[in-house]
Amino acid sequence: MREHQALRAEIPADGKEAVVREVRGRELQPLVELEDRHRRQHDDSRPTPDAVSPHTRARGLEFPRGPRARGRAAQRLRHRRxxxxxxxxxxxxxxxxxRRPADKENGGRWDKSVGGHVSAGEEFDTTAVREAGEELFDDPVSPRVRLARDRHEFDALERSEDLARTVLFYRASFQLNLRDVRHAPDGGRRNVLYHLAIYHGRTAVPLEDFRPQKSEIDELRYVGPAEVDQMLLDARLPPNMAFLWLTQGHALLGRNRAPGRR
Structure with missing residues (x-):
């Protein structure tokens, strides 16, 4: 076991953690259980209970096992990340x-502060901290990345942390079964289905103090809301970023204008 500085928690060395956290004061169940519940509500043709092994369910993943689970379920899970x-x-x-490199998906477009996929057995929060460290400071365990447990702790840390040296964020939202359209480097398009944890945060780190990951980022910038709006209208944002700005921008900017914010 080792302690992760940003998460302030012990993390198994092999990273095999169940995907269980808190969302708005409620336990976030493993992805497979959330997806099973959604399917039960919207799909009568579902696999039998023996289609999921207890071992893979405990890890927050689902792999088809029984005959009725093969085929449709396997295809569905293969494309949902x-x-x-x-x-x-x-x-x-x-x-x-x-700004994304030209040889990556959505190349040349201006994207979210940090983004990435959750590895098998990894928690959403662990991934968010790791990706922020990698992409912004070229260090997956950077001490300059800090995750708050919830909004209450975020508010307290926002007042006490040295934001000129720290990137601070908390999980604000969780979305299931989103559909995305991505621009491929060869000019084609790719559809992706995914589950998404969304984080809001603050920092006052100067641009020159970041060490962006060269393989993932061409450029970092602080961009005002009006310019982000114009980027959206000019199709300079990836579809996913346009979705984030339209659905999260109001709450994100509203917090920044709240009384007492620095």
Whole structure:
């Protein structure tokens, strides 16, 4: 076991953790259980109970096992991936954005502050911290990344942390079964289904103090809300980022204008 500085918690060395956390004061069940519940509500043609092994369910993953689970279930699960997206504002209400390299999906477009896919057995929060460290400081366990347990702790840490050195965020939302359209490097398009944990955060780290991951980021910028709006209208945002800005921007900017914010 080792202690992760940003999460302030012990993490198994092999990273095999169940995907269980808190969302708005309620336990976040493993992805497979959330997906099973959604399917039961909306799909009468579901696999039998023996289609999922207890071992894989405990890890937050589902692999088809019984004959009725093969085929449709396998195809559905193959294309649905858990992911994390982080939106970070500076002390002037500008959004930290990254420009994607030309040889990556959505190349040349301006994207969210941090984003990435959850590895098998990894928790959403662990992924968010790791991706923020990798993409912003080229260090997956950077001490400059701090995750708050919830909004209450975030508010307290926002007042006490040195935001000129720290990127601070908390999980604000969780979305199941989203559909995305991505621009491929060869000019084609790819449809992706995924589950998404969304994080809101603050920082006052100057641009020159970041060490962006060269393989994932061409450029980092703080961008004002009006310019982000124009980027959306000019189709300079990936579809996923347009979705995030339209659904999360109001709450994110509203917090920045709240009384007592630095």
């Amino acid at each position: 858990p992911a994390v997206n982080v939106l970070i504002l500076d002390d002037r209400g500008q959004l930290l954005m990254q």
